[in-house]
Amino acid sequence: MIKSAEIIIIGGGIIGSSLAYHLSKLGIRDICLLEKGELASGSTGDSAAIIRHHYTNEISIRLVKDSINILSELQHETGNHFLHQNGxxxxxxxxxxxxxxxxxxxxxxxxxxxxxxxxxxxxxxxxxxxxxxxxxxxxxxDSGYADPKSVVESFAKIAKTNGTNIYTNTKVIGISKSNNQINSVETDKGNIKTNKVINAAGPWAYDISMLAGINLPLxxxxxxxxxxxxxxxxxxxxxxxxxxxxxxxxxxxxxxxxxxxxxxxxxxxxxxxxxxxxxxxxxxxxxxxxxxxxxxxxxxxxxxxxxxxxxxTITPDWHMIIDNELSLKGYGIAVGGSGHSFKLGPSIGKQLAQEIVSSQSSSINISSLGLSRFKSNKEFKSTYGGNRG
Missing domain, CATH: 3.30.9.10 (D-Amino Acid Oxidase, subunit A, domain 2)
Known part of the structure; x- marks a missing residue:
């Protein structure tokens, strides 16, 4: 196992694999992705993976549209057929x-x-x-469905080719910090020094965040x-x-x-x-x-x-929480898919990668998905109710 990484991604589902792929495409080579099981062995692998634009808020609609374009390009790049745009x-x-x-x-x-x-x-x-x-x-x-495991494996394959270190069956058991700054991640196979962690651990995101001392509404x-x-x-x-x-x-x-x-x-x-x-x-x-x-x-x-x-993994308003950095310096999250992760995940990985690399706005403004919305009464409302979005 490597001893240090510029960025550690925790979680090998649709969000984590897309983020690793897009970071590597933006030239980041010192990336480490940690997955406690196999790739896509959590919520992503169990997903029906239906893809549709019919959301009631603009940001989700734009993210799905972009995700379909990303998946189409990924198919062409890898030669794998996993996107079924049957309607x-x-x-x-x-x-x-x-x-x-x-x-x-x-x-x-x-x-x-x-x-x-x-x-x-x-x-x-x-x-x-x-x-x-x-x-x-x-x-x-142009909507339809996809093979979720094949999508994740395709993202991971390109990321790995671009230099990303991917460790499966590797459990995160601790996150160390000093002076309110992330400095290492402890796994059951050893410690990795880093100043940047993105929690994309799906159903385990709450437990991972508590290791960093941050309580998430999940x-x-x-x-x-x-x-x-x-x-x-x-x-x-x-x-x-x-x-x-x-x-x-x-x-x-x-x-x-x-x-x-x-x-x-x-x-x-x-x-x-x-x-x-x-x-x-x-x-x-x-x-x-x-x-x-x-x-x-x-x-x-x-x-x-x-x-x-x-x-x-459900948030109070059934929409994801995406933050490049919370109050703990170097700690970011992409969590709480609420049943939407697979549709939105390819683009969320792209937007978050852009924010990490450039420290500027992404091509789709995802600031409204930040954790602070729950304290400022800016939660999302669904036209249809439930998690239909």
Missing amino acids: WVFLCPENADSMFDLNMKQLIDLGIETKEIDIKNTISLLPNINPTGISKVAYEP TVSREQEIMLTNPEQESGLNLSVSNMVDKIYLRPKGKHSVLIGQGHPKTNEIVHPDKFNRKADNQFISETQSRVINRFPNLSNFQLSSSWSGLY
């Missing part, structure tokens, strides 16, 4: 019509390729859908998903779907499987990231199957092929 639809209930209209106007004003489509066109895109209860539908042809919730499969029948689902009517989301997994989870509002089960049930509950499985089969009756012939639980 995305949002099914809206009648009680959210006015909010839908306001949000669509904002998206179009920001140059996002999105449009409202009628039920006839919805059925042409989703031929097996039951349209009952759907009031409005948004369609984004909680961790258990999030369940299932996979339905029929090897003898194609699902007929080519698009990713966010279904506010039935409070589910789904996307294809090949031609014969569908990944499904439940949307908000719902009760959040608060857990510790080292102590939670990795399997989905029987009640969750039954409810989720019932909801998706009601909306897509052809899936009644599909059987449960797998189920699992991952983790959301």
Whole structure:
């Protein structure tokens, strides 16, 4: 293990790997990324990895747009195919019509390729859908989903080629400081001297921050998903779907499987990231199957092929906290994805890298995502409620 580094990144998920990649692209060679497990072994690897622009605040919309461009360029750079821009639809209930209209106007004003489509066109895109209860539908042809592990591995591969030291299965157990300045990180494999640390540890971000003596407003919730499969029948689902009517989301997994989870509002089960049930509950499985089969009756012939639980790291307003430097000199954070990290992460890594290297504003101003917003009553508000953003 190396003895010193200019910058240490803690966490090998979408944020940490993107940050390492972009720092290395900006010419920083003395980077160390520490991951307690394998790359993308936390929330990123468990993510449905659906990518859509349909947020209700400008900064998230801009970050997603930039993230898609970054992923497209990364595909070309590595030759790996992990981005599936098959399209995305949002099914809206009648009680959210006015909010839908306001949000669509904002998206179009920001140059996002999105449009409202009628039920006839919805059925042409989703031929097996039951349209009952759907009031409005948004369609984004360039959105879709990605393979989260392949994305992280691609970021890490380029970063490593550019000189980044990546240590997996390496646990951070201490952060040393003197005179309010970071001076080293202690791991279970040795100490590394540094004056700059970025905490991108996902569900473990709170614990890591406490090692630095900084209490962050984060909680961790258990999030369940299932996979339905029929090897003898194609699902007929080519698009990713966010279904506010039935409070589910789904996307294809090949031609014969569908990944499904439940949307908000719902009760959040608060857990510790080292102590939670990795399997989905029987009640969750039954409810989720019932909801998706009601909306897509052809899936009644599909059987449960797998189920699992991952983790959301939640902030009070369900938006990330990004700060190049907090009150402790040399300590920065990119935490609290609240279910949005994969969509925003590629660009967040880029913006934070720009701030670190130039000590100036990034190409997208992310200052509104700073920790201080919780003390200055500048928390984000979601048009739709829950974590829809």
